[in-house]
Amino acid sequence: METCSLCEEQSKKTRRGNPHQYLIKVDEARIFKGVNPRGFEEQDYLCMTCHAKFTRSTGKNGLAWTLWQG
């Protein structure tokens, strides 16, 4: 399925921006456990329109959105 226009826009919101209206939360936020954890969280989102999956990370540099290509 093609990525909808809202998700296209969402993927460009690297630093800021709230989830668009058809993005729903998947599971609970989790604490990122990396090599050098600094206490930031990750939250998965799923688009109800095109089923694209995003992960939003919160960290020192603000928010980051990652789009997972199906």
Ligand SMILES: [Zn+2]
């Ligand atoms: Zn979408």
